[in-house]
Amino acid sequence: MAEVTNQELVQALTEKFGGQIIGVNEPYGLLTFETHKDSIINVLTFLKENSIANFNFLTDITAVHYPEKKHGIAVVYHLHSMVKRIRVRVKVFIDENHPTIPTATTLWNAANWMERETYDFFGVRFEGHPDLRRILNMDELGVHPMLKQYPLEDPNRVDKKDEYFGR
Amino acid sequence: MNHNQPVYTDNDPQDELVTLNLGPTHPATHGVFQNVIQLDGERIVSGVSTIGYIHRAFEKIAEHRPFYQITPLTDRLNYCSSPINNMGWHMTVEKLLNIQLPKRVDYLRVIIMELSRIADHIICNTIIAQDTGATTTFLYLFQFREHIYEIFEEVCGARLTTNIGRIGGFERNFNEIAFTKINKFLKEFPVALREFESLLNRNRIFIDRTAGVAAVSAEQALDYGWTGPLLRSAGVDYDVRVSDPYASYQDFDFEVPVGTSGDIYDRYLVRNEEMWQSLRLIEQGLEKLKQEPSDIFHADVPEFYLPAKEEVYNNMEALIYHFKIVMGEIDAPKAEVYHSVEGGNGELGFYLINDGGRTPYRLHFRRPSFINYQMFAPMSKGMLLSDAIINMSSMNIIAGELDA
Numbered sequence: 001m002a003e004v005t006n007q008e009l010v011q012a013l014t015e016k017f018g019g020q021i022i023g024v025n026e027p028y029g030l031l032t033f034e035t036h037k038d039s040i041i042n043v044l045t046f047l048k049e050n051s052i053a054n055f056n057f058l059t060d061i062t063a064v065h066y067p068e069k070k071h072g073i074a075v076v077y078h079l080h081s082m083v084k085r086i087r088v089r090v091k092v093f094i095d096e097n098h099p100t101i102p103t104a105t106t107l108w109n110a111a112n113w114m115e116r117e118t119y120d121f122f123g124v125r126f127e128g129h130p131d132l133r134r135i136l137n138m139d140e141l142g143v144h145p146m147l148k149q150y151p152l153e154d155p156n157r158v159d160k161k162d163e164y165f166g167r
Numbered sequence: 168m169n170h171n172q173p174v175y176t177d178n179d180p181q182d183e184l185v186t187l188n189l190g191p192t193h194p195a196t197h198g199v200f201q202n203v204i205q206l207d208g209e210r211i212v213s214g215v216s217t218i219g220y221i222h223r224a225f226e227k228i229a230e231h232r233p234f235y236q237i238t239p240l241t242d243r244l245n246y247c248s249s250p251i252n253n254m255g256w257h258m259t260v261e262k263l264l265n266i267q268l269p270k271r272v273d274y275l276r277v278i279i280m281e282l283s284r285i286a287d288h289i290i291c292n293t294i295i296a297q298d299t300g301a302t303t304t305f306l307y308l309f310q311f312r313e314h315i316y317e318i319f320e321e322v323c324g325a326r327l328t329t330n331i332g333r334i335g336g337f338e339r340n341f342n343e344i345a346f347t348k349i350n351k352f353l354k355e356f357p358v359a360l361r362e363f364e365s366l367l368n369r370n371r372i373f374i375d376r377t378a379g380v381a382a383v384s385a386e387q388a389l390d391y392g393w394t395g396p397l398l399r400s401a402g403v404d405y406d407v408r409v410s411d412p413y414a415s416y417q418d419f420d421f422e423v424p425v426g427t428s429g430d431i432y433d434r435y436l437v438r439n440e441e442m443w444q445s446l447r448l449i450e451q452g453l454e455k456l457k458q459e460p461s462d463i464f465h466a467d468v469p470e471f472y473l474p475a476k477e478e479v480y481n482n483m484e485a486l487i488y489h490f491k492i493v494m495g496e497i498d499a500p501k502a503e504v505y506h507s508v509e510g511g512n513g514e515l516g517f518y519l520i521n522d523g524g525r526t527p528y529r530l531h532f533r534r535p536s537f538i539n540y541q542m543f544a545p546m547s548k549g550m551l552l553s554d555a556i557i558n559m560s561s562m563n564i565i566a567g568e569l570d571a
Binding site: 027028030032056057058059060062064065076078082085087089108109110112113114117121134135136137138145146152 | 218219222224226227228230231262263389390391392403405410411502503504505507514516518520528529531533537538540541542570571
């Protein structure tokens, strides 16, 4: 079992996808790169099925909201190759006003609830998901509470202003 | 097996199916979550899992708390093994801050984490036995969870939601009573565990109820994101302690037990064997501690490690650091980090994004119970109701970790 380095992975990815792989870096040794919404499923399929690393395991799907950015929602995938003992993080920045992205349930059944959770909290619509309902919050909630515009505390309370706590 | 479909069925022209609400507060679920299942006689035709009954918005709260205030939130994820969650979170922050810990702290952590793993597995395995009708075994082994909690109490003052340790180490050194209690536990627990195994491992009723029930192949387990004892029982030797060693697990000699068929009996055996391995780890940890200076229980990082109270009252520098840490004004790099530990139920991951503010910009918990549990409804199709109940106990779904 030969180990695979991040450089070899990046090389294989750029050979295959060229300009679709952007923003490559390695915070704390974990290979991280961005790609576009149109190519995400191809990238994930390639990562899952290629012979260099064989990322057989979907560790996690989540999202991050950056309200000041143009494409304000980052959908973050963590993949893991148990064979080569290497992890990779893939990010896709999507438009906050039309947060849609193809589903990864076609590749891993594990993606089902992870995507439902991401939809529940960030409103990201995973196109082709078989059962995209809220999962932890009640169906009547009406908002996607992890978006940054929703405050943690009741905004009407005068004793719990965030600036008093420096948050 | 592709069950990516909503699993209600309307194909019931003669109105023969019975709809049963299993939960939210049903004794067999061992937690607050609901399954609406349709039964044809004793067989499950379809089921829908509804979760979120104790959702407490930890990820949102975490965005408004400085790092050290997030530890009590992690207590309440898998509350059967809180120390693993606490230390997983501490190690995530230490990774972000590039803190190197003294070996003694790592070994102390391993001892506490393995004790909590035993506590976690005691709960799961005794409850499988309980649900198959063997109350005696439950009572025999369960008292040792109490002994483990007494050790935690000696180390940190709390029992269930421990808030054990600090960023950079422990809040205080282990006292003599703690070591005495650990040694006493190491002497008494193997006897009880052996007795527990002799009551169940070759027990005809137990084997009939568990062997071959709810078998899962390695491919299915990986496809559904299973980790921990569940994945290992299906034959995949993945353990975070070995694949990405943290807290000096690479210094220890232990084995990763794997099953073959992924059925309930294998899960039970894997968890039992892990308890034996945890005992080995604790013994080795105690042995290794003898080589280390006995007064070190935290790293020398005053900017990040909360000083002792008497220091704060008498020492200017300690007061400044105390103030800065409590107000969340520590200098943490603007970066993102993923760290995972082997929790009682599998890979417990922390994805932390820090933007240089006083609180995390984003913190996401990869919760093994949440991800393991999504196979429950699809795999229950065609199963007997009584088998599905044991299947659920053997998955060790902890509602706190399920809902976060």
